[in-house]
Amino acid sequence: MAVDESQEHRRTTIEDVATHAQVSRAAVSKVLRNAYGVSDEMRLRVNASIDELRYRPRISARGMRGRTFTIGVVINDITNNFIADVLLGLSSAVADTPFQTIVAIAERSGPAAPAIESLYDRQVDGILAISPLADAEWLDDMGRRVPMVQLGVHLSSTTFDTIVGDDSQGVEVMMRHLMGLGHRRIAHITHLDPAWISLPDRPHIIRQNEYRRIMREAGLDDEISIITARFEENTSYIESRRAFEAGLRPTAIFAGNDDAAFGAMRAAAEFDDLAGLSISGYDDSHMAANPRISLTTVNQHGHEMGRRAGALLLERIEGRRESRYIEMPTTLVVRSSTFPPTT
Amino acid sequence: MAVDESQEHRRTTIEDVATHAQVSRAAVSKVLRNAYGVSDEMRLRVNASIDELRYRPRISARGMRGRTFTIGVVINDITNNFIADVLLGLSSAVADTPFQTIVAIAERSGPAAPAIESLYDRQVDGILAISPLADAEWLDDMGRRVPMVQLGVHLSSTTFDTIVGDDSQGVEVMMRHLMGLGHRRIAHITHLDPAWISLPDRPHIIRQNEYRRIMREAGLDDEISIITARFEENTSYIESRRAFEAGLRPTAIFAGNDDAAFGAMRAAAEFDDLAGLSISGYDDSHMAANPRISLTTVNQHGHEMGRRAGALLLERIEGRRESRYIEMPTTLVVRSSTFPPTT
DNA sequence: CTGAAAGCGCTTACAG
DNA sequence: CTGAAAGCGCTTACAG
Numbered sequence: 001m002a003v004d005e006s007q008e009h010r011r012t013t014i015e016d017v018a019t020h021a022q023v024s025r026a027a028v029s030k031v032l033r034n035a036y037g038v039s040d041e042m043r044l045r046v047n048a049s050i051d052e053l054r055y056r057p058r059i060s061a062r063g064m065r066g067r068t069f070t071i072g073v074v075i076n077d078i079t080n081n082f083i084a085d086v087l088l089g090l091s092s093a094v095a096d097t098p099f100q101t102i103v104a105i106a107e108r109s110g111p112a113a114p115a116i117e118s119l120y121d122r123q124v125d126g127i128l129a130i131s132p133l134a135d136a137e138w139l140d141d142m143g144r145r146v147p148m149v150q151l152g153v154h155l156s157s158t159t160f161d162t163i164v165g166d167d168s169q170g171v172e173v174m175m176r177h178l179m180g181l182g183h184r185r186i187a188h189i190t191h192l193d194p195a196w197i198s199l200p201d202r203p204h205i206i207r208q209n210e211y212r213r214i215m216r217e218a219g220l221d222d223e224i225s226i227i228t229a230r231f232e233e234n235t236s237y238i239e240s241r242r243a244f245e246a247g248l249r250p251t252a253i254f255a256g257n258d259d260a261a262f263g264a265m266r267a268a269a270e271f272d273d274l275a276g277l278s279i280s281g282y283d284d285s286h287m288a289a290n291p292r293i294s295l296t297t298v299n300q301h302g303h304e305m306g307r308r309a310g311a312l313l314l315e316r317i318e319g320r321r322e323s324r325y326i327e328m329p330t331t332l333v334v335r336s337s338t339f340p341p342t343t
Numbered sequence: 344m345a346v347d348e349s350q351e352h353r354r355t356t357i358e359d360v361a362t363h364a365q366v367s368r369a370a371v372s373k374v375l376r377n378a379y380g381v382s383d384e385m386r387l388r389v390n391a392s393i394d395e396l397r398y399r400p401r402i403s404a405r406g407m408r409g410r411t412f413t414i415g416v417v418i419n420d421i422t423n424n425f426i427a428d429v430l431l432g433l434s435s436a437v438a439d440t441p442f443q444t445i446v447a448i449a450e451r452s453g454p455a456a457p458a459i460e461s462l463y464d465r466q467v468d469g470i471l472a473i474s475p476l477a478d479a480e481w482l483d484d485m486g487r488r489v490p491m492v493q494l495g496v497h498l499s500s501t502t503f504d505t506i507v508g509d510d511s512q513g514v515e516v517m518m519r520h521l522m523g524l525g526h527r528r529i530a531h532i533t534h535l536d537p538a539w540i541s542l543p544d545r546p547h548i549i550r551q552n553e554y555r556r557i558m559r560e561a562g563l564d565d566e567i568s569i570i571t572a573r574f575e576e577n578t579s580y581i582e583s584r585r586a587f588e589a590g591l592r593p594t595a596i597f598a599g600n601d602d603a604a605f606g607a608m609r610a611a612a613e614f615d616d617l618a619g620l621s622i623s624g625y626d627d628s629h630m631a632a633n634p635r636i637s638l639t640t641v642n643q644h645g646h647e648m649g650r651r652a653g654a655l656l657l658e659r660i661e662g663r664r665e666s667r668y669i670e671m672p673t674t675l676v677v678r679s680s681t682f683p684p685t686t
Numbered sequence: 687c688t689g690a691a692a693g694c695g696c697t698t699a700c701a702g
Numbered sequence: 703c704t705g706a707a708a709g710c711g712c713t714t715a716c717a718g
Contacts, residue, residue: 060403061712064694404696
């Protein structure tokens with residue numbers, strides 16, 4: 001005997017508890033959900049059995065009759081500090097509810113659809129999609145199928161809620177800061193989306209367009225120069241380096257994201273005549289505050305965005321159907337990586 | 344009519360597809376799973392209906408009769424680069440399988456149990472627990488319930504597999520490096536676990552013990568000094584600062600983790616007489632390579648660890664029952680943050 | 687208060 | 703090749 005005891009990972013079920021406590025499955029179910037109509041004596045007995053057998057109900061089975069009490073989040077970059085802040089904010093909004101959060105990680109520059117569908121297949125009660133790489137119509141359709149909040153892309157929908165940072169404002173305060181210091185030759189680092197996506201309102205596109213607009217309005221059309229990289233340290237390093245080698249000599253670089261700014265820093269360090277280059281970013285990630293980095297950047301208040309996204313999602317799960325569109329202000333954080341031009 | 348069409352988020356079911364394609368549910372199920380015994384004509388018809396209705400089977404319902412094809416990962420720090428590398432490695436191992444990965448994030452210094460149980464409740468087919476903050480017996484019991492691999496803690500079990508970095512070796516090469524540069528007054532920054540946990544073999548404990556052992560064996564008992572912080576930039580900044588204010592003046596600091604090293608850097612920058620302080624870390628995170636940081640550190644090969652963890656987990660899911668214990672070598676990465684003592 | 691029964695959406699033997 | 707039926711582990715009306 002006992003030969004196969006640990007072999008099969010058989011789960012304890014509600015039936016086991018019912019047998020052990022000598023009651024019906026329905027009774028166990030009621031105790032589980034604190035439903036009305038159970039005697040104290042029965043409740044005690046059932047709870048004892050639950051503890052003794054270390055029973056935990058399967059969410060799947062539960063989900064067949066209703067909710068799974070699960071919120072799914074889709075992200076595409078696990079090291080991104082802004083996303084980490086958003087997740088912390090979401091946690092704070094969800095903490096006192098019975099909902100659990102699970103995260104699906106989409107491929108870095110790959111489509112968000114597989115990750116979103118994977119959550120949908122697992123029957124989450126709601127989805128938070130962070131800057132998803134997906135078509136507007138596809139997202140619309142998804143919003144029809146499951147309560148959804150989208151964070152980052154300036155895209156309003158009738159089927160899901162949207163919460164974005166005020167990217168125009170963020171870029172404006174940053175550009176005003178740089179121009180105020182006396183910079184005119186300001187380059188911008190942007191993120192290249194894969195060719196198959198045509199979603200015009202992703203944050204980096206807005207930032208790039210605003211950069212162009214502000215340069216033009218300042219009469220600096222000729223100084224506009226864009227380094228096309230990715231919002232990631234290494235690609236930004238490579239592309240910045242390539243641009244510097246090709247002769248680009250701005251007095252300031254405004255990177256569309258902190259990681260891209262870090263990459264530009266690394267590249268600039270390799271050119272003696274770029275010692276006086278000002279560099280700024282976007283996101284106010286943790287390392288931006290490091291004294292050796294001390295990056296001027298734009299804080300998007302990710303924690304608060306995540307918290308509000310969580311609140312919106314809970315409302316939707318509870319039945320709200322009208323769409324919300326929220327734009328949150330940003331804050332300029334001035335540090336020592338930006339200073340007046342030295343040439 | 345049509346008043347409630349978008350109101351209820353009703354899902355398309357296998358029944359809907361069967362009706363639409365004029366076949367039985369069993370037939371749809373077979374097409375779904377590419378099972379034998381379906382005529383080409385029927386397959387075509389069913390697939391057409393599936394596409395038209397955009398039908399996706401519920402994993403929950405599927406899971407009731409078998410697997411959910413889901414791997415659950417538990418992490419406690421979303422911004423940690425080492426963990427990000429592990430996740431990428433896991434993805435590469437799981438990429439060509441039907442398994443999907445979902446992540447549950449445990450509270451930063453809180454117990455891992457709720458996150459692990461949440462995955463278990465959702466009936467994942469296997470769990471990868473990264474440096475879980477949990478009792479050994481509790482983990483043992485969990486391993487009996489579900490295929491599990493634990494990464495990080497030097498803890499061998501009969502119910503789950505373990506994969507760890509060779510922390511002793513990592514500390515040894517780092518200490519040898521520092522001592523080789525001529526350092527004798529070497530301080531160590533460690534991580535403080537919450538009081539309720541008593542798992543002696545977490546990585547930072549091993550690192551601290553090795554540091555002590557090597558110092559003693561070098562006859563440097565009197566120079567041993569430990570800064571107790573957390574493996575996180577800000578706490579490390581605060582505690583390092585406090586130690587410096589109290590008069591601690593090492594020539595080198597070996598932090599048990601890169602983020603802790605970054606915090607120490609920030610603190611040291613505030614003391615003029617610490618300009619010649621060497622600082623090193625552990626993990627080889629992305630920012631360690633930044634030219635302004637250029638941190639000497641230990642690479643744990645997180646990607647490879649994650650890949651092997653994924654392979655172990657798949658084996659377990661396929662039925663292996665004997666436990667594996669794998670220890671992976673580390674590599675010293677020397678950069679410019681360490682140099683001979685200046686005093 | 688308590689429990690028998692139906693049902694959620696799938697898959698799996700099993701007949702035909 | 704095709705489908706009717708049972709069953710997975712829960713919850714939910716509904717009787718008693």
